[in-house]
Amino acid sequence: MLATNQLTFAYSPEKQFTFPDVRCDNREALLILGSSGKGKTTFLHLLALLLKPKSGSVVIDQTDLTKLSAAQTAAFRAQHVGIIYQKPHFVSSVSVLDNLLMANYLAKKPQDRNRARDLANQLGFSDHLNKKTNELSQGEQQRVSIARAVMNQPGVILADEPTSSLDDMNTDRVVQLLRDQSEQIGASLIVVTHDQRLKDAFQNRVEL
Numbered sequence: 001m002l003a004t005n006q007l008t009f010a011y012s013p014e015k016q017f018t019f020p021d022v023r024c025d026n027r028e029a030l031l032i033l034g035s036s037g038k039g040k041t042t043f044l045h046l047l048a049l050l051l052k053p054k055s056g057s058v059v060i061d062q063t064d065l066t067k068l069s070a071a072q073t074a075a076f077r078a079q080h081v082g083i084i085y086q087k088p089h090f091v092s093s094v095s096v097l098d099n100l101l102m103a104n105y106l107a108k109k110p111q112d113r114n115r116a117r118d119l120a121n122q123l124g125f126s127d128h129l130n131k132k133t134n135e136l137s138q139g140e141q142q143r144v145s146i147a148r149a150v151m152n153q154p155g156v157i158l159a160d161e162p163t164s165s166l167d168d169m170n171t172d173r174v175v176q177l178l179r180d181q182s183e184q185i186g187a188s189l190i191v192v193t194h195d196q197r198l199k200d201a202f203q204n205r206v207e208l
Protein backbone atom coordinates (compact mmCIF):
# COMPACT_ATOMS: atom_id res chain seq x y z
CA MET A 1 0.00 0.00 0.00
CA LEU A 2 1.21 3.50 -0.83
CA ALA A 3 -0.45 6.73 0.32
CA THR A 4 0.65 10.36 0.14
CA ASN A 5 -0.56 13.27 2.21
CA GLN A 6 -0.20 16.92 1.16
CA LEU A 7 3.08 16.47 -0.70
CA THR A 8 4.85 19.63 -1.79
CA PHE A 9 8.22 20.08 -3.45
CA ALA A 10 10.36 22.94 -4.75
CA TYR A 11 13.33 22.89 -7.13
CA SER A 12 13.59 26.65 -6.51
CA PRO A 13 11.33 29.45 -5.20
CA GLU A 14 9.98 29.85 -8.77
CA LYS A 15 9.47 26.12 -9.37
CA GLN A 16 7.11 24.80 -6.69
CA PHE A 17 4.71 21.86 -6.79
CA THR A 18 1.67 20.85 -4.73
CA PHE A 19 0.63 17.31 -5.54
CA PRO A 20 -2.80 15.68 -5.08
CA ASP A 21 -3.10 13.02 -2.39
CA VAL A 22 -2.98 9.51 -3.87
CA ARG A 23 -3.58 6.07 -2.44
CA CYS A 24 -2.93 2.67 -4.01
CA ASP A 25 -3.74 -0.49 -2.06
CA ASN A 26 -2.04 -3.85 -2.49
CA ARG A 27 -3.03 -5.55 -5.77
CA GLU A 28 -4.41 -2.26 -7.07
CA ALA A 29 -3.13 -0.18 -9.96
CA LEU A 30 -3.11 3.61 -10.25
CA LEU A 31 -2.45 5.70 -13.34
CA ILE A 32 -1.08 9.22 -12.86
CA LEU A 33 -1.56 11.29 -16.00
CA GLY A 34 -0.07 14.67 -16.86
CA SER A 35 1.27 16.48 -19.86
CA SER A 36 4.98 17.22 -20.32
CA GLY A 37 6.51 19.33 -17.56
CA LYS A 38 3.60 18.82 -15.12
CA GLY A 39 5.89 17.10 -12.65
CA LYS A 40 5.25 13.39 -13.25
CA THR A 41 8.87 12.29 -12.87
CA THR A 42 9.25 14.65 -9.90
CA PHE A 43 6.18 13.06 -8.28
CA LEU A 44 7.39 9.52 -8.93
CA HIS A 45 10.79 10.37 -7.43
CA LEU A 46 9.04 11.80 -4.36
CA LEU A 47 7.03 8.57 -4.00
CA ALA A 48 10.32 6.65 -3.84
CA LEU A 49 11.94 9.36 -1.70
CA LEU A 50 14.62 9.77 -4.40
CA LEU A 51 13.71 13.43 -3.87
CA LYS A 52 12.87 14.74 -0.42
CA PRO A 53 9.54 16.56 -0.19
CA LYS A 54 9.35 20.09 1.20
CA SER A 55 6.35 18.98 3.27
CA GLY A 56 3.86 16.13 3.49
CA SER A 57 4.26 12.37 3.85
CA VAL A 58 4.73 9.21 1.79
CA VAL A 59 3.57 6.06 3.57
CA ILE A 60 4.41 2.63 2.20
CA ASP A 61 3.09 -0.38 4.11
CA GLN A 62 2.81 1.58 7.38
CA THR A 63 6.26 3.17 7.14
CA ASP A 64 6.37 6.94 6.70
CA LEU A 65 9.41 7.32 4.45
CA THR A 66 9.75 11.02 5.26
CA LYS A 67 10.63 10.05 8.85
CA LEU A 68 13.59 7.84 7.84
CA SER A 69 17.24 8.84 7.60
CA ALA A 70 18.89 8.83 4.16
CA ALA A 71 20.49 5.41 4.84
CA GLN A 72 17.22 3.93 6.14
CA THR A 73 15.39 5.31 3.10
CA ALA A 74 17.88 3.71 0.71
CA ALA A 75 17.58 0.36 2.49
CA PHE A 76 13.77 0.54 2.59
CA ARG A 77 13.62 1.46 -1.10
CA ALA A 78 15.90 -1.41 -2.13
CA GLN A 79 13.74 -3.91 -0.25
CA HIS A 80 10.20 -2.64 -0.75
CA VAL A 81 10.04 -0.51 -3.91
CA GLY A 82 10.64 -1.61 -7.51
CA ILE A 83 11.29 1.25 -9.93
CA ILE A 84 11.11 1.18 -13.72
CA TYR A 85 12.84 4.39 -14.79
CA GLN A 86 12.01 6.37 -17.91
CA LYS A 87 15.44 5.40 -19.24
CA PRO A 88 16.80 2.14 -17.85
CA HIS A 89 19.98 2.43 -15.80
CA PHE A 90 21.94 -0.79 -15.99
CA VAL A 91 25.50 -1.66 -15.08
CA SER A 92 26.78 -2.12 -18.62
CA SER A 93 29.95 -4.03 -17.70
CA VAL A 94 28.09 -7.06 -16.30
CA SER A 95 25.51 -9.49 -17.75
CA VAL A 96 21.73 -9.17 -17.76
CA LEU A 97 21.63 -11.94 -15.13
CA ASP A 98 24.05 -10.05 -12.88
CA ASN A 99 22.00 -6.87 -13.27
CA LEU A 100 18.99 -8.80 -11.96
CA LEU A 101 20.97 -10.32 -9.10
CA MET A 102 22.24 -6.87 -8.16
CA ALA A 103 18.70 -6.04 -7.00
CA ASN A 104 19.08 -8.83 -4.42
CA TYR A 105 22.50 -7.57 -3.40
CA LEU A 106 21.28 -3.98 -2.92
CA ALA A 107 18.40 -5.25 -0.76
CA LYS A 108 20.87 -7.39 1.27
CA LYS A 109 19.02 -10.55 0.23
CA PRO A 110 20.52 -13.83 -0.98
CA GLN A 111 21.01 -13.99 -4.74
CA ASP A 112 18.02 -15.79 -6.21
CA ARG A 113 19.12 -17.17 -9.59
CA ASN A 114 15.99 -19.27 -9.92
CA ARG A 115 13.77 -16.20 -9.62
CA ALA A 116 15.93 -14.35 -12.17
CA ARG A 117 15.62 -17.26 -14.62
CA ASP A 118 11.89 -17.62 -13.97
CA LEU A 119 11.30 -13.90 -14.62
CA ALA A 120 13.43 -14.05 -17.78
CA ASN A 121 11.23 -16.90 -19.02
CA GLN A 122 8.01 -15.09 -18.18
CA LEU A 123 9.16 -11.82 -19.74
CA GLY A 124 10.70 -13.47 -22.80
CA PHE A 125 14.42 -12.69 -22.52
CA SER A 126 15.81 -15.99 -21.24
CA ASP A 127 18.09 -16.28 -24.30
CA HIS A 128 19.77 -13.00 -23.31
CA LEU A 129 20.68 -13.64 -19.67
CA ASN A 130 24.40 -13.94 -20.36
CA LYS A 131 24.60 -10.95 -22.71
CA LYS A 132 25.53 -7.40 -21.76
CA THR A 133 22.54 -5.07 -21.45
CA ASN A 134 23.68 -2.84 -24.32
CA GLU A 135 23.43 -5.85 -26.68
CA LEU A 136 19.65 -5.89 -26.14
CA SER A 137 16.98 -3.95 -28.04
CA GLN A 138 15.11 -1.17 -26.23
CA GLY A 139 12.05 -3.34 -25.81
CA GLU A 140 14.16 -6.17 -24.37
CA GLN A 141 15.91 -3.74 -22.01
CA GLN A 142 12.56 -2.52 -20.83
CA ARG A 143 11.45 -6.07 -20.02
CA VAL A 144 14.73 -6.57 -18.10
CA SER A 145 13.90 -3.35 -16.20
CA ILE A 146 10.53 -4.78 -15.23
CA ALA A 147 12.15 -8.03 -14.09
CA ARG A 148 14.76 -6.16 -12.05
CA ALA A 149 12.03 -4.05 -10.41
CA VAL A 150 10.18 -7.17 -9.19
CA MET A 151 13.20 -9.34 -8.24
CA ASN A 152 12.70 -8.69 -4.52
CA GLN A 153 8.91 -8.97 -4.67
CA PRO A 154 8.43 -5.34 -3.59
CA GLY A 155 5.19 -4.04 -2.05
CA VAL A 156 5.15 -1.12 -4.49
CA ILE A 157 6.08 -0.93 -8.19
CA LEU A 158 6.62 2.53 -9.70
CA ALA A 159 6.88 2.95 -13.48
CA ASP A 160 7.86 6.20 -15.22
CA GLU A 161 6.50 6.52 -18.79
CA PRO A 162 6.92 2.80 -19.51
CA THR A 163 5.18 3.00 -22.91
CA SER A 164 6.17 6.37 -24.35
CA SER A 165 8.31 4.99 -27.18
CA LEU A 166 6.20 1.90 -27.96
CA ASP A 167 3.67 1.11 -30.67
CA ASP A 168 0.12 0.14 -29.71
CA MET A 169 0.77 -3.60 -29.65
CA ASN A 170 3.84 -3.34 -27.43
CA THR A 171 2.09 -0.77 -25.22
CA ASP A 172 -0.67 -3.29 -24.48
CA ARG A 173 1.95 -5.97 -23.88
CA VAL A 174 3.98 -3.90 -21.40
CA VAL A 175 0.87 -2.83 -19.47
CA GLN A 176 -0.17 -6.47 -19.22
CA LEU A 177 3.30 -7.53 -18.05
CA LEU A 178 3.31 -4.83 -15.35
CA ARG A 179 -0.16 -5.84 -14.19
CA ASP A 180 0.63 -9.57 -14.24
CA GLN A 181 3.83 -9.08 -12.26
CA SER A 182 2.23 -6.80 -9.67
CA GLU A 183 -0.71 -9.18 -9.24
CA GLN A 184 1.61 -12.18 -8.83
CA ILE A 185 3.39 -10.54 -5.91
CA GLY A 186 0.40 -8.61 -4.53
CA ALA A 187 2.04 -5.22 -5.05
CA SER A 188 0.60 -1.75 -5.61
CA LEU A 189 1.34 -0.62 -9.18
CA ILE A 190 1.69 3.09 -9.91
CA VAL A 191 2.35 4.28 -13.45
CA VAL A 192 3.04 7.93 -14.36
CA THR A 193 2.60 8.89 -17.99
CA HIS A 194 1.40 11.40 -20.56
CA ASP A 195 0.29 8.44 -22.73
CA GLN A 196 -3.48 8.77 -23.03
CA ARG A 197 -3.61 5.26 -24.58
CA LEU A 198 -3.23 3.83 -21.07
CA LYS A 199 -6.45 5.42 -19.79
CA ASP A 200 -8.66 2.47 -20.66
CA ALA A 201 -6.37 -0.04 -18.96
CA PHE A 202 -6.63 1.62 -15.53
CA GLN A 203 -9.80 2.21 -13.56
CA ASN A 204 -8.05 4.36 -10.95
CA ARG A 205 -6.63 7.56 -12.42
CA VAL A 206 -5.32 10.87 -11.12
CA GLU A 207 -4.52 13.94 -13.27
CA LEU A 208 -1.59 16.17 -12.31
Ligand SMILES: Nc1ncnc2c1ncn2[C@@H]1O[C@H](COP(=O)(O)OP(=O)(O)OP(=O)(O)O)[C@@H](O)[C@H]1O
Pocket residue numbers: 011012015034035036037038039040041042043194
Ligand atom coordinates in the same frame (compact mmCIF):
# COMPACT_ATOMS: atom_id res chain seq x y z
N1 LIG B 1 16.58 19.19 -11.29
C1 LIG B 1 15.71 20.15 -11.64
N2 LIG B 1 15.93 21.45 -11.32
C2 LIG B 1 15.06 22.41 -11.67
N3 LIG B 1 13.90 22.19 -12.33
C3 LIG B 1 13.63 20.93 -12.67
C4 LIG B 1 14.51 19.84 -12.34
N4 LIG B 1 13.95 18.68 -12.81
C5 LIG B 1 12.80 19.05 -13.40
N5 LIG B 1 12.60 20.38 -13.31
C6 LIG B 1 11.45 21.13 -13.84
O1 LIG B 1 10.29 20.72 -13.14
C7 LIG B 1 9.19 20.55 -14.05
C8 LIG B 1 8.66 19.14 -13.95
O2 LIG B 1 9.64 18.22 -14.43
P1 LIG B 1 9.32 16.65 -14.53
O3 LIG B 1 10.50 16.00 -15.17
O4 LIG B 1 8.87 16.15 -13.22
O5 LIG B 1 8.06 16.69 -15.53
P2 LIG B 1 7.35 15.53 -16.33
O6 LIG B 1 5.87 15.77 -16.17
O7 LIG B 1 7.86 14.20 -15.93
O8 LIG B 1 7.78 15.88 -17.81
P3 LIG B 1 8.05 14.92 -19.12
O9 LIG B 1 6.73 14.27 -19.45
O10 LIG B 1 8.48 15.94 -20.15
O11 LIG B 1 9.13 13.94 -18.73
C9 LIG B 1 9.71 20.93 -15.44
O12 LIG B 1 9.34 22.26 -15.70
C10 LIG B 1 11.22 20.81 -15.31
O13 LIG B 1 11.87 21.74 -16.13
